[in-house]
Amino acid sequence: MIEFQNVSYKHQNEVGVNDLSFTIQENEFAFLIGPTGSGKTTLMRLMYFDLLPQTGMVTVGDFSSKKMKSKKIAFARRDIGMVFQDYHLLEDRNLFDNIALPLHVLGFPASEIIQRVDECIDLVQLSGKEKHYPYQLSGGEQQRACLARAIVKDPSLLIADEPTGNLDPVSAFELVKLLKDIHETGTTILMASHNYNLIKGRGYRIMELQDGHLRGGS
């Protein structure tokens, strides 16, 4: 599903990632841990081709960074769901419209959009808040909305970059539980976190990044 081959990316003033090689299999749930600035976000941005490696090659599904052109990036992201620490919800539209947007991008018919969005809103337990705008939702609700938007198109890969970073412990725990449920439907998941206590003892693979280097689990 995901393959990194000797991938390096150095930011101007930050470490980035250095000579990373690992694979994540289809339907795997992996955690990526490491302190702030260890390169977790860079690694994830390389996965959804927001950055292209300076050396080495990233392969995600049928898409490879070697052959990646700017026009193709949008198509590569269509099978990837993304959840961010700062949500990236569109402030100018309500919850329903935020979650429906990826389906409009993919050209789904209106009737199917309504059905899928309703299902996802149910799944993340936000029923009744369809008309709410992001600023009317709590942090935990916004993150669940973000998760619903990520899974509404039924992606084969879900990338979550510090999704619990802004949440209280209860909301964080509930979110990880939701991710676990989604994984059980066959979705490959990679979740980055610097909170080891939240992910330990779950029986999933843990990869540790330190100063841009992978220290275990490759």
Next chain:
Amino acid sequence: MDKFLFLMSEGFKNIWRHKATSFTAVFTLYVTLIIVGIFMISGENIQKILEYARSKYKVEVFYQQNVTDQEANSIAAKIKMIDGIRSTTVINKNDAIDIFKEQFGEDILSLLGYNPLPASTVVNFERNTQNRLNFDKIIEEIKLIEKVEAVRHQGYLINKIEKAYQKMMANFPIVSGLIIFIAILVIYNTVKLSVYSRKNLIYSMQLIGATKAFIKLPFIFEGLMMGVISTVFVYPSLIGMVNGANYILESVSHTRMQLLVDPFIWIWLIGLAGIISILGSYRAIASIIK
């Protein structure tokens, strides 16, 4: 089809979602287009105003005392031959007595026992010529005609009007080019700023896999709509201004001149606003989603 309708509706909705930004952009477009519109209407009516002014130029050519009615007619015919003169009206000695009586209430013939008033001709000038009327030269030519005693005219004023017209016509292409260029810059940058204010939205759209076309189209529809909305308000405003100007002309200066607005101006303004708004939106998004 669903997708296209969605993108179009997004363009409309975006105007409502970002009311403050849209209002600022539409208002800026409106003010810019009003200035362009006023300029276009002025350009259209300059000739009309000049024609009106030329119809009011009054030149009276007085003949020597001994000129007969027949001679007066033949001198008037000679005057009419001069380039720039539209028509002449002969006032013979008897007509002059009547005019004197009408203006002063006295019969000069019974008062003096003879008619001291000379025959004369009132000269009207060409109105439609695009070029400056060479008034001094015309007067000189009239003065050279035999048996012409005196020429009475408002030469100073006429020369001023004609000079101003000549200057205006010489500078019109430059000024209109400049105004349209400034209008293009203002509209282009207004639309660009409204797109830049939503940089985060564009980035979020990219992250969920939206293609460049998918991101651009609603902005382009939005730009087009802002252009159209502003021109919808511009045309009635221009008509109102022209009607106001006509009212002032009629009631204050008591002239019968009516300024006109060519409906084609509206089409020009819609075209100007629409094309530049579309271009501005397109370029702004293109620079964000390289």
